[in-house]
Amino acid sequence: MGFLKLEKITKRFSGSLAVDHLDLEVEEGEFLVLLGPSGCGKTTTLRMIAGLEVQTEGKITLEGKDISDSPPERRDMAMVFQNLALYPHMTVFDNIAFYLQNIRTPKETIEQKVRQAARQVGIEEFLTRYPNQLSGGQRQRVALARALVRCPKVFLLDEPLSSLDAKLRAGMRSELKLLHRNLSQSKERKGTFIYVTHDQVEALTLGTRVAVMNKGNIVQLSTPRDLYNKPRNLFASTFVGSPSMNLIEGSLERENGSAAFIFQGNRIALGEIGVAALKRANRAQMPAILGVRPESVKIASPGMTGALAAQVVTVEPLGQNNLINLQVGDRMLIALVSPDLAIHEGENVNVCFQPQATHLFDPQTEENLLG
């Protein structure tokens, strides 16, 4: 197993460490997203896979063969660049055909393959145009077709949608997903995608698996669903999700058979989750950080037990939801609630959250207390 395998990959740029002993296995046909803030080493990792950058240490294997030393042209991978890097002096046709021309493919085969690739991304009518005569979205498609025409072992995409405006980006995102689904079901060669982005929406929507990266290493590698619902540590929990997860510092304490989270005199009953966390840490009481996603913060009816007293600071209508900034003690909490809920600025409300919707982190190690 392990179609593409990165073992202990390290990259140093004149002293600074870009990628630090990174291990990664990519399965054939999957859509793996490398997600992280700028400078986390995700693009460097992708470029090392492509062979455009040589790793300082470590080994890369593709289908069991060591390709650590192979130049880019021997790796049979195609790349879509962040700035697209189309050849401005060539027509769309030649842009797509350049690889086939370079490996001396017969003319008729080129013609047929280029047309097929162009059809796949819907740019057939632009084949005679030059890149500067196309819109941003069309250029994006040319860059994709240039990769598609090769049927490569691996597709490498470096923030390919970042140059598009928001509306177009959403459209292209769905198309990419569809494209991958079609390719991954093909019989001869399954389309394997590695996709770099800093946009968590792209990561969650596109990826079959998402690797969250920080400071040159992978922080969490899981399905988008697990990434959102079971963040392994503080970094993953706050980087994924928008608006980001509410974090409250306090302590976790056992109380007659159950457990509760205490902060600033407030008490939040956590039930089994709290007990499990304490048991796992083998302690009766410990400092902890409680995390809860904005959509899990519920506005409760007044006087409900276990609810926190809060004051509404601002209400920001987002159309589909209202984003509420709440003050609890000296902490700010963000809640996403239905716009039908009549809440006004300055109002005093009660908030509560479901124990199963909460996450507990160790303030020291920043790891999830429940693993």
Place this chain on the structure above:
Amino acid sequence: MTLTFEQRHHRNTTAFAYRILLPSLAFVLIFIGYPLVYSIWISFQDFKYGVPTGNVIWFRNFLDILTSSTVAPQFYNSLLVTLKFTVVAVAAVVIISLGIALIINERFRGNDLLKLALLLPYAIPGPVNAVMWNWIYDPTFGVLNGLLYQVGFIKEYFTITGNPDLALWGIAFAYIWKFVPYSTFLFVAGLSTIPQSVYEAAQMDCAGTWRIFRKVTLPLLMPVLQMVLVIQTIFALLMHFGLVFVLTRGGPGNATSTLAWLIYNESFTFTQFGRGAAMAIMLSLIMIVFIYLYLVVLNPEKRSARTQGA
């Protein structure tokens, strides 16, 4: 007549633009326009020292240059010498400077130092350069002879500027040495506009080094190449004059009598101003033909597609 606000505004700004342009326009007209027109006018006259001016003979000068038994052989010789020099000098300057530019464009240690060193030949004034090469080529004390002798390349000192077969190439070498840096920097500027990712894309597309150069670098550099060719051709047709003046004075025989030298000689040595002006106009026509060829041959209408990025 009443004008709308917009028309008034337009009229005011246009008038202002002319007022601002006036000094430079006046300069161009007085120091370039007038001499140009006047030299064309002279070329139509039998204008020489000791003869009253105003004797208009129309195309007689041109006809003499092309057909008379006294001037025509000199002119055709100069034409040939000039063409030989221009073709060799332009080709050498373009190829060498493009090569150096490609090297400089790579990132390596000492890159900046190399750029600085490259500027030196261009920073030397033309006459100083000519005198310097005169010393280098000197048949008795010259450093070139000394060097070749010590290396064992030659058995005895020889002359370059005095040898009809070598003189033109001696001048060409000195010329190339001085003018390579200028085009090198134009090429470097051109290369720097090609994004690194385009090269990387070509690399991923399995294009080898030579194919990347032929199919990516060169086409993208075409607008700069064109400009370099135009500038270098104009330079090569004129700017060798100082070297000829100092090193050979058109000799030996008329081996280095280029058109520029012939025009100078005709006008200021033999004071045949009318004929000299006619020759100068023919030289300008040659220049225009060269430039036209570059623009047509090297310029399929795709130019806009090339220069604007994707």
